Amino acid sequence: MLLATSSPRANNRANNMHDHLRNEYDVVGQPTPKKDGALKALGHAEYADDISMPGMLHGKLLRNPHPHARIVRIDTSRAEMLPGVRAVITGKEFPGIKYGNLPQTRDYLPLAIDTVRYIGEEVAAVAAIDEDTAEEALDLIEVEYELLPAVFDPEEAMRPGAPLLHDSAPSNICAQVAFEFGNVDEAFFSASYIREDTFDTQPVKQGMLEPHACIGLWDSTGKISLWSCKMSPYVVWRQLAMGLGVELANVRVVQTVVGGGFSGGKQEAMPMDFCAVMLSKKTRRPVKIVHTMDEVLTIGHMRHPMKVWLRTGTDKDGRILAQHCKLIANGGAYSSIGGFSMYLAGAMLNIPYRVPNIRYEGKRVYTNNGFCGALRGHTNTQICFARDSQLELIAADLSIDPIDIRHRNALQPGDVTPNGFRIGTFAFDECIERVVELSGWRNKRGKLAKYRGIGFGCGSHISGARLMGHSASAAEIRLQEDGTVHLTTGSTDVGQGADTVLSMIAAEVLGVEVDAVRFARVDSDSTPVDPGTFGSRVTFFTGNAVKRAAEDARRQLAEIAAQRMKVGADDLVFRPGEIINRRDDRQRISLKEAIRWGAFQTGRLVISHGTYSASDEKIDFRTGYGNLSPAYNPSACAVEVEVDPETGQVKIVGFWGADDSGFPLNPLGVKGQVIGATVMSFGHALYEGLIRIDGKVMNPSFRDYKMPLITDIPKLADFQHSNVVTWESEGPFGAKEAGQGAGTGVIAALANAIYDATGVRMQSLPMSPDRIRFALKEREGKKYAEKEFSPATE
């Protein structure tokens, strides 16, 4: 993808590599419209809330209004008597088995039984003939609570005597990860420069526009089906079976079209999912539950707010010798994937800079708030904000150019990081230079008008993760007699374009049009089991599996064609739509004919499988050592801002980014991913965040929870992103991750730009107008004070 117009030199270089690769292939590398785009543009795509079933009832959930309380009594009798109500359930309907992600932190229940730990936690559910009746019934459920002391701040929660949320977690510590690589004390001792800074981040929501929705059906055979907008349907499948205490074969999860994900509740089984199936069991009818946006913004799953303390030692030239990071994450009332989050935040200290000695202590603390989990850029976003903000401070202290300090510390291809990440392709220096050129950095930094500034930021991300549990992906291909390709995987398209890029990979290998490939949505009864959509893994892991499945289908097809044509399979070559004898190109057979002949005359069906595991190496999450991902993607960006000193309002007037996504298989999709990730970070940096008072979300509405609008982005001519094209040999057709890394450096770039514009350093997110204005006024105040008391002004 090349949007850049301002730097012909940078463009030409990238164009050459990209054009060269594009010419090699028929399908990959070509901008390809999203496969389901027409369906969506026509309004025909069926999302979970659009589905109706005969006899379907509507469910609603009763939410607890207290930050921490014991449930003394629940009386549902009045609600049950309301005309139109078909069933009311409480936590006692379920077997009381805790479910969750990591075995050591399973703490979810389908509905609270004895204790509620945050405002919004589910305590009962109703099924009725329509939503209004179900809503009315909620008001008739009487719950008697005994209030318990609550704690909202993670540092207070760790103090002796603080109210405890879970018996299993002394001092409210949900997860704790510590590791050390190299000799940190010695490195700090030898450092000629050391500084410490603290950064704070806020709770941010995924902000997908399709609220969570599901339909549950518990049929008379005992089969439990859930239709839902899940990103990782197999996680939901396992969690449903776990929490219901049933066998996996009894559970079926069907993925509907997903209206945006960005991790969170679409990754897991939520109380709504359990309640839909349990209400269905009680009523023998399908039950639909759809969250309101108020519920979506109130309940759990959000980005971890973090306090990040970072101590960095360098030599006199700004080369990093050691980093020590202490991190406290406000985890909220439940764990979600938080144990892994704590590992990941520390691991991300190893990229994209060379840090030879690292000490990390991360604590995730239970508090009486909505709980936190993964969100695009999972913990990496917070770490990048802290690190790249501090790097700029170090550069200023040591009078080093902010670009030079990044080059000086950049990881290089072939490096092995202290925690064992093996860096393959990693065009980080090129990304930095590309951005310097695109942005006109040299003519802007320090040279812009007052209250206008430009800042730089960098990041990096993984291309999927090796996990202790399920890591590998599988794909299955069936060639149909009309030449169409039926592709099934366990991966989901959530709008990011998995349906398209995976189909492109199959089409490239088989020599068919992308339109000839039918990409199936996940149905746990028929698709291959898969970890899900997270960690920028789908194009890489599932893409490799699809490529291998397609290669196997091609091999099978060549055998059929060879038998038909009475030649050796090795003599056959695949051309778009047909197979040709390379020794005599008059001998040819169309794909369709080969498939039909194989099926009709020999009974041979082309059904192929492919897998990808990346599991050749071990990773030890206790020591933190091991190569988490098969490939890493560096990124850099510059952002230009204008700050209104009266209001503190920041206007983003220009953005220039570059990243190394390997060979972009679908440039149209990659562009959508990197721009989308970038703009999401604009909101995170400048205005997004839940406002909470004693655990109560004060802004559970898009009226008050502000996400970026179309008017908040720079003009197209000043909003450019460029791919530095590399060929990652481990990736499918040279590809790497694209959807998350590009957003990780954006927040620090904005903080650095605001500093360049105003001289105030923002270390807490969001960098909202009130905070910037306060910082400006505070600085003026200090200056006035200095003047007032200095002898010169007397």
Next chain:
Amino acid sequence: MKHLLPISLHVNGETHHVRIPPWRTLLEVLRETLALTETKRSCQEGQCGRCTVLIDGKPINSCLYLAIEAAGKDVQTIEGLANSGVLDQIQKSFLEKGGVQCGFCTPGFVLATKSLLSENPSPSEDEIRAAMVGHLCRCTGYVQIVEAIQDAAGHLKPQG
């Protein structure tokens, strides 16, 4: 049931005679009574633009619009835009320029574009943004949406 009012709704050129409670929004009646689910339900307070329909050619948030107000007016949903399943130029531009990702916002953006271009066939970038400010998109970062609208305007501009 009490409180039911008979009204006639003209949706995508078809007239529906329905009996509805007067407090039902147009969004609810379209989705629940007429089963026209192409108009999406999201924030339900006029902030996100998901539920946009055209009333006499003007975009409105159907979640904030009572169905009885629409009686006798011309209501157009995304379904009414395409000619029997064939993509209209605006829809085509959204598809080809990458303006569609999860697609949940797409019907709203497409209808708002339809209204914009019928009033202003050659909108500037600023005019496009001003017209779309009531529509949230979390996936695209808006760049490809602006490009799609420019592309559609280029194709639809009256010749000569």
